[in-house]
Amino acid sequence: MSSENRPTVLFVDDNQEVRFLLEKMLEGTCEVVSAGSAEEALEVLSKRFGGEPPDLFLLDIRLPGSRSGAELLHLLQDFGLAEEVPAVALTTYAGPGDREALLEEGFDEYVSKPFSREELIGALRRALRPADACRAGLQ
Secondary structure (H helix, E strand, O other), X not given: OOOOOOOEEEEEOOOHHHHHHHHHHXXXXXXXXXXXXXXXXXXXXXXXXXXXXXOEEEEEOOOOXXXXXXXXXXXXXXXXXXXXXXXXXXXXXOOOOHHHHHHHHOOOEEEEOOOOHHHHHHHHHHHOOHHHHHHOOOO
């Protein structure tokens, strides 16, 4: 939990511009901690969070390296980190059935790129626990 009592989001996306844009979109709402790959996200989890998971995972599906966002989610589930922490898929996959496939993978919500601030906030509101959404001013 952040010192300002805002929900913390671990955002994983390889595009630095998208990370910057999302941080600006959520400024004052959530504390955003970013990583550029699945491997970097695992490092951030151990160093930044020290065993305490964030309040939400926001994962791009297409990531560089050996793990996709869905594979990262499965790894987090294997570690027991994603059982209580909601996860939102952020992806360019917006074809028929893509949303359902990602929800079946274990994601709680889905946002397709490009997205508006309203679409992002709506997905976070639906995915976050009610107390966390309230702290973020999303209720």
